[in-house]
Amino acid sequence: MLEVNPHDPVPPEGLGIAEAARRTGVSVHTLRYYERAGLVITDVDRTTGGRRRYRQSDLDWIKVCTRLRDTGMSIRDIRRYADLVAGGRGNEHERLALLAAHRTELAxxxxELARSLAMIDRKIGIYRERMATGDADRLWAPETR
Amino acid sequence: MLEVNPHDPVPPEGLGIAEAARRTGVSVHTLRYYERAGLVITDVDRTTGGRRRYRQSDLDWIKVCTRLRDTGMSIRDIRRYADLVAGGRGNEHERLALLAAHRTELAxxxxELARSLAMIDRKIGIYRERMATGDADRLWAPETR
DNA sequence: GGTTGACTTCGAGCACGCTCTAAATCCTAG
DNA sequence: CTAGGATTTAGAGCGTGCTCGAAGTCAACC
Structure with missing residues (x-):
């Protein structure tokens, strides 16, 4: 068997999907799913028998995708972005707009999360207070339930 | 027809589901779904004909649920919380633990969101820089795509 | 009594992002 | 050459949180 350690450079003949999955941090299923979904614009090579062979450049691009995914960008939007990148030079403004829109959404x-946190903290505070003062079963205002 | 304005107090005979939906801010579908899911522990009254009649106390509890939902708590966890509340006095520690766990998750x-935001900002920064310096089609390192 | 519109239940459908299965094929070690 | 593990595909399944549809019932007004 072709021995390839996780940190070895990618050999010239490329990596199998299992190793590619290991290196990108997603499952082989997800790797294939991303390809089907049109995210993998690097056109992964195949052996004559049809097996995928991942090059470093493939892994790099997939990592871009997984990082975007990690930021909570939807598959659909990553797809859009990928299409722009695949479209090549000249659409940087569009790409930037897409990223900026995503940034706005994150902000x-x-x-909203900050508000949620404040709300939960308030609720927790009420509970703590209640329990400290032994009011636990006297206060039943909905606010405090 | 029974005229009931959105801010009128709930009449003694209760409100129909449409008005309850309006007042709780969710759809009638969602209202029924929450009930099926076991969130509505206030046991909404029914007319002899089987129609739901919402009292103020029902609305108050449902609003607790929607507020928890707004904080991103899962239906399953709201259910757990509801069951505790329904269980009555004495389990305040458990409720608090549940809320605290949720708080931890939110934090x-x-x-993670902050990290994502930073990552996206970095990427956006790279794009801005590239475009400002006219490097748009020279830099193709994966980091910057 | 009749028309209308609100309401009922149950179950299906949907969007998302995987995750898994089955059956076939490939490829490498021995 | 063969055994057996890795990989292939298309498509089904899943969990979440709704959302909708169908078919039937109820109730308010005329």
Whole structure:
């Protein structure tokens, strides 16, 4: 068997999907799913028998995708971005717009999360207070349930 | 027809599901779904004909649920919480533990979001720089795509 | 009594992002 | 050459949280 350690450079003949999965941090299923979904614009090579052979450049691009995914970007939007990148030079403004829109969304989510956190903290505070003062079974206002 | 304005107090005979939906901010579908899911522990009254009649106390509890939902708590966890509340006095520690666990999750999500935001900002920064310096089609390192 | 519109239940459908299965094929070690 | 593990495909399945549809019932007004 072709021995390839996780940190060895990718051999000239490329990597099998299992090793590619290991190196990108997703499952082989997900790797194939991303390809079907049109995210993998690097056109992964195949052996004559049809097996995928991943090159470093493939892994690099897939990592871009997984990083975007990690930021909560939807598959659909990553797809859009990928299409732009595949479209080549000249659409940087569009790509930037897409990223900026995503950034805005993240910032909004952040605000909302902060509000949620405050709300939960308030609720927790009420509970703590209640329990400390032994009011646990006297206060039944909905606010505090 | 029974005229009931959105801010009128709930009449003694209760509200129909449509008005309850309006007042709780969810759809009638969602209202029934929450009930099926076991979130609505206030046991909404029914007319002899089987129609739901919402009292203020029902609305108050449902609003607790929607607020928890707004904080991103899962239906399953709201269910657990509801069961505890329905269980009555004496399990305040458990409720608090549940809320605290959720709070921890929110805080983690917050951190992750902050990291995502930073990552996206870095990427956006790279794009801005590239485009400003006219490097748009020279830099193709995967980091910057 | 009749028309209308609100409401009922149950179950299906949907969007998302995987995750898994089955049956076939490939490829490498021995 | 063969055994057996890795990989292939298309498509099904899953968990979440709704959302909708169908077919039937109820109730308010005329």
């Amino acid at each position: 909004e989510r952040m605000d | 983690e999500r917050m951190d």
